[in-house]
Structure formats: structure tokens, C-alpha cells
Amino acid sequence: MTALPVLPSHAVVCCSPVTAGVLDDGQAEVLARMFKALGDPNRVKLLSIIAASEGREACVCDLTEPVGLSQPTVSHHMKLLVEAGLVAREQRGRWAYFSIVPGVLDSLAGTLAPR
Amino acid sequence: MTALPVLPSHAVVCCSPVTAGVLDDGQAEVLARMFKALGDPNRVKLLSIIAASEGREACVCDLTEPVGLSQPTVSHHMKLLVEAGLVAREQRGRWAYFSIVPGVLDSLAGTLAPR
DNA sequence: GAACGATATTGACGAACGTCGATACGTCGC
DNA sequence: GCGACGTATCGACGTTCGTCAATATCGTTC
Numbered sequence: 001m002t003a004l005p006v007l008p009s010h011a012v013v014c015c016s017p018v019t020a021g022v023l024d025d026g027q028a029e030v031l032a033r034m035f036k037a038l039g040d041p042n043r044v045k046l047l048s049i050i051a052a053s054e055g056r057e058a059c060v061c062d063l064t065e066p067v068g069l070s071q072p073t074v075s076h077h078m079k080l081l082v083e084a085g086l087v088a089r090e091q092r093g094r095w096a097y098f099s100i101v102p103g104v105l106d107s108l109a110g111t112l113a114p115r
Numbered sequence: 116m117t118a119l120p121v122l123p124s125h126a127v128v129c130c131s132p133v134t135a136g137v138l139d140d141g142q143a144e145v146l147a148r149m150f151k152a153l154g155d156p157n158r159v160k161l162l163s164i165i166a167a168s169e170g171r172e173a174c175v176c177d178l179t180e181p182v183g184l185s186q187p188t189v190s191h192h193m194k195l196l197v198e199a200g201l202v203a204r205e206q207r208g209r210w211a212y213f214s215i216v217p218g219v220l221d222s223l224a225g226t227l228a229p230r
Numbered sequence: 231g232a233a234c235g236a237t238a239t240t241g242a243c244g245a246a247c248g249t250c251g252a253t254a255c256g257t258c259g260c
Numbered sequence: 261g262c263g264a265c266g267t268a269t270c271g272a273c274g275t276t277c278g279t280c281a282a283t284a285t286c287g288t289t290c
Binding site: 155157184185186187188191192206208209210 | 247248249250251252256257258
């Protein structure tokens with residue numbers, strides 16, 4: 001499978017550091033949305049599986065068994081991760097592939113601990 | 116107010132990187148717990164207020180008004196942040212002070228993006 | 231177009247969550 | 261000890277969430 005196209009960087013639209021001053025409601029909302037997406041053990045595990053996969057992408061068909069959840073549940077979780085902007089979805093024939101959005105984890109890490 | 120005592124480093128017990136391989140259920144659970152604590156805009160804002168305060172600590176009496184929530188709600192949120200290991204609480208007379216647990220944000224950031 | 235396989239969506243259920251008024255509890259000053 | 265003050269806890273409420281079986285939708289193959 002080929003590398004995913006490079007998406008526009010989210011760094012400029014993503015996140016304000018928690019530690020750079022008092023966040024306003026909008027900024028806090030943006031951050032909280034992403035953290036909430038990671039606030040479920042199954043979704044953390046799903047993200048780690050994708051991150052550990054070749055090309056940092058994985059087919060949803062390979063995600064169901066490792067987390068031991070039903071297909072609808074995994075689909076639902078993946079939808080939440082996509083909506084949170086952490087992963088991107090690409091339909092390839094019958095298969096849905098998910099990949100880590102480039103730079104997003106770096107950005108999110110940067111909100112917790114400025115570099 | 117004096118600096119808080121240096122707490123034992125949590126780095127050794129805190130977190131496994133999301134991006135260093137597939138996490139087991141326990142590791143994912145630990146991370147998810149902290150992310151979930153940050154999954155509420157008000158708690159993100161509370162954390163940012165504490166982080167922006169002198170000495171990275173703040174009195175709960177200074178937290179209620181900026182988030183515009185009732186006293187019981189703020190108390191409840193602070194309890195969740197403490198239980199998640201992100202902040203520590205210290206009673207000083209009538210006042211409860213909360214501080215960022217040293218190193219915890221760095222550790223958590225490191226789980227998202229290894230340095 | 232029909233059959234098949236993959237996957238998203240729907241609906242129901244029980245659990246968890248965020249909020250606040252009321253109250254309980256601990257500290258301080260007299 | 262009592263009253264005032266600060267803050268945690270309780271209980272109720274409406275909302276949100278994680279789960280799964282059933283079903284709908286979409287892409288592929290013949």
C-alpha cells in the first residue's frame with residue numbers, strides 16, 4: 001500500500017498550549033475534544049495499533065480482533081477518532097483504512113509540554 | 116507561599132507511549148484515565164489556570180470565578196484532576212491549593228510524541 | 231442485476247458524567 | 261465552645277457514553 005497523501009498541516013489550526021497561559025473557552029473546547037477522544041482505553045489501544053502499523057495506517061478489519069470488541073463498536077470508536085481529528089479515514093474498495101493524521105500527535109503533545 | 120515539596124517522580128510509573136507499539140489493556144487504561152480527565156473543557160481551563168499561576172499552583176478560591184461554575188462543581192472537577200494524577204492537593208488552613216504534579220505533563224506529552 | 235463481503239448506522243440498554251442546591255466537615259478567630 | 265468562612269460531599273437530574281444485535285449501505289465479483 002502506498003503512503004497516504006500529505007494532508008495540510010494541522011499545527012496552525014490545532015491547539016493552544018495548556019501551559020502557556022489561561023485558555024479561553026474556545027481553545028479549551030478544542031483541546032478537550034481531542035483528549036476526550038483519547039479518554040477511552042479501547043480508543044487509546046486502537047490508536048496505538050494504527051501507530052505501530054506499517055505506514056502508520058491500518059485496515060479496520062485488522063482492528064476488531066486485537067481490541068476484542070464487536071464490529072459496530074470498533075466502527076463507532078473509529079468514527080470518534082476521525083471526528084476528533086486524530087485519524088483520517090480512506091475507503092479502499094471494500095476496506096476502510098485509518099491513518100494517524102500527520103503532525104497531530106506532535107501538536108497535541110506540544111500543548112501539554114512546550115518544546 | 117513556598118514551593119511545594121518535590122513529589123516522587125511519576126515518570127517511572129506513569130505512561131507508555133502510544134506510538135511505541137501496541138499497548139496492552141493496562142497501559143491503555145492508565146493513559147485513558149489521564150486523557151479522560153482532560154476531556155472536559157472546564158478541566159482543561161482549570162489546568163491552564165493552575166499552570167499559569169505563580170509557582171504553578173493556585174488556590175481553589177481563585178478557580179471558581181474564572182470558569183464560571185458553582186463551587187461544588189469546581190470542587191468535583193478538581194477531585195477528578197487529582198485522582199487522575201495531574202494535580203496534587205494541599206490543605207493550607209481554610210484554603211485548598213492545587214499544583215501541577217511535577218513532570219506529569221512532560222510524561223503525558225511524551226506518550227503522544229516521543230522526544 | 232444478484233450475491234457476497236466489508237463496514238457504517240440504528241436503536242436499545244445500562245453506566246457514567248456534569249451540574250447545582252443543600253448539607254456536612256474542617257479551620258480560624260473570638 | 262460558637263459563629264463565620266472555605267470547601268468537600270451528597271443526592272437528584274438530565275445528558276452523554278460504550279456496548280451490541282440487527283439492519284442498512286457500499287464496493288466487488290460473477
